[in-house]
Amino acid sequence: MSELANHTKTARASDLIERNDVTVTNIAARRGARASLDELARATFGVSLPSTPKAVEAGGTLIVWAGPDQWLIIQKEETGRDHYSELAKTFNGLASVIDVTESRTIFRISQARPSPVLSRSMGIDFHDAAFKPGDVAITHVSHLGVIVWRLPDGTAYDFACARTYSRDFGDWLRKAKA
Numbered sequence: 001m002s003e004l005a006n007h008t009k010t011a012r013a014s015d016l017i018e019r020n021d022v023t024v025t026n027i028a029a030r031r032g033a034r035a036s037l038d039e040l041a042r043a044t045f046g047v048s049l050p051s052t053p054k055a056v057e058a059g060g061t062l063i064v065w066a067g068p069d070q071w072l073i074i075q076k077e078e079t080g081r082d083h084y085s086e087l088a089k090t091f092n093g094l095a096s097v098i099d100v101t102e103s104r105t106i107f108r109i110s111q112a113r114p115s116p117v118l119s120r121s122m123g124i125d126f127h128d129a130a131f132k133p134g135d136v137a138i139t140h141v142s143h144l145g146v147i148v149w150r151l152p153d154g155t156a157y158d159f160a161c162a163r164t165y166s167r168d169f170g171d172w173l174r175k176a177k178a
Contacts, residue, residue: 036094
């Protein structure tokens with residue numbers, strides 16, 4: 001069994017999984033600290049924090065724009081390592097840092113393009129010319145708030161929702177992706 005399969009729930013031929021192998025940290029720039037925060041992020045990750053709806057990857061860390069001056073930092077869970085504490089220490093004074101791992105669920109569809117039903121239901125044009133690798137959208141589906149991004153390498157789509165309605169969203173996603 002692959003390492004990814006060991007850390008995720010497979011929902012049908014492994015093209016839809018619930019990510020259980022990551023930590024998710026929300027970073028929000030403090031007033032007047034955006035430039036300094038971005039400089040520190042470049043030194044820490046090797047990339048700038050996206051200022052538009054984009055997702056960027058750097059050394060196994062995925063940085064997802066989550067609104068003006070807000071980002072989700074998604075990192076592979078590692079035994080004995082506390083990503084949240086590391087980020088809180090790194091960005092101390094420049095950003096509010098919150099561990100949202102237990103309050104967010106991330107689903108991944110490993111397809112080059114989502115189904116037409118999914119496209120219509122989310123109100124997003126997932127065509128390659130419109131929703132390019134690394135693009136991010138914040139939307140509603142079935143009355144549920146969702147952040148969706150296309151992985152920077154273009155191989156899959158991730159969907160982040162509140163854990164309180166992850167079962168409903170997961171069921172909806174399984175039906176819509178078919």
